[in-house]
Amino acid sequence: TVPVIYAITPTYSRPVQKAELTRLANTFRQVPRLHWIVVEDSVHPTELVSRFLAGAGVTSTHLYVPTPRRYKRTGLPRATEQRNAGLAWLRQEYQRPGLRTAQPQDPTGVVFFADDDNTYSLELFQEMRTTQKVSVWPVGLVGGRRYERPVVENGKVVSWYTGWRADRPFAIDMAGFAVSLQVILSSPKAVFKRRGSQPGMQESDFLKQITKVNELEPKANNCTKVLVWHTRTEKVNLANEPKHPQDTIKIEV
Numbered sequence: 001t002v003p004v005i006y007a008i009t010p011t012y013s014r015p016v017q018k019a020e021l022t023r024l025a026n027t028f029r030q031v032p033r034l035h036w037i038v039v040e041d042s043v044h045p046t047e048l049v050s051r052f053l054a055g056a057g058v059t060s061t062h063l064y065v066p067t068p069r070r071y072k073r074t075g076l077p078r079a080t081e082q083r084n085a086g087l088a089w090l091r092q093e094y095q096r097p098g099l100r101t102a103q104p105q106d107p108t109g110v111v112f113f114a115d116d117d118n119t120y121s122l123e124l125f126q127e128m129r130t131t132q133k134v135s136v137w138p139v140g141l142v143g144g145r146r147y148e149r150p151v152v153e154n155g156k157v158v159s160w161y162t163g164w165r166a167d168r169p170f171a172i173d174m175a176g177f178a179v180s181l182q183v184i185l186s187s188p189k190a191v192f193k194r195r196g197s198q199p200g201m202q203e204s205d206f207l208k209q210i211t212k213v214n215e216l217e218p219k220a221n222n223c224t225k226v227l228v229w230h231t232r233t234e235k236v237n238l239a240n241e242p243k244h245p246q247d248t249i250k251i252e253v
């Protein structure tokens, strides 16, 4: 059977949120056997995201967990709790096979961390679907360069082409790797860390719990093609927004 791709997307309320989710859904809707795990950074699930997912035309699971306020600071890693909530949901869903009836029985799957503002080609999903343990590929528009990529020799990752913190054990963005569900389930303690995690080290801290550099599976033609871009959306100008409602209707944007 074709492995299911589980895309874990942390998301938070802001003026561009629905636009970002719309772009993402338009991509994911075209990917066969994709299960979208959307994790809101919030105390409650919001109506906007609930309604959006109900009409998105993508198989999805809606989770939520707030980021503790002390971690909501620039320079600190983002969405740690949300990605871990996605992992916890998968582990719980697949635990004790046979004891629950409504659960998927077949743990062939691939887990991918899909931030809500990046740009994903459809080809990327074909590439990651054959992940055996942990696969890697280049990411465009990241690290202060046009791209970063794993450098591959004789089919193995030997180093990293990067312009930023080259001392990282895995010098790769969150969008640059996928992990088989089997690995996620067989390493139940592997999580994203807050404590001791410096900026840009989330990926390395996570990956070193589950793999080694020489085990990585290079995708995208031996890591020579960019199939995902670390795009970032400009902050919206709301300078002319009225202080009190002026329109005759309330409208979701």
Ligand code: UDP
Pocket: 009, 010, 011, 012, 040, 041, 067, 072, 078, 079, 082, 114, 115, 116, 117, 232
């Ligand atoms: N995010 C979140 N809560 C926050 C900030 C970000 O859930 O307070 C999510 C965001 O929606 C995105 C991911 O975390 O899916 C990464 O955030 P962002 O794109 O701002 O990070 P960057 O592109 O700067 O690495």
Ligand code: MN
Pocket: 115, 117, 118, 230, 231, 232
């Ligand atoms: Mn981003």
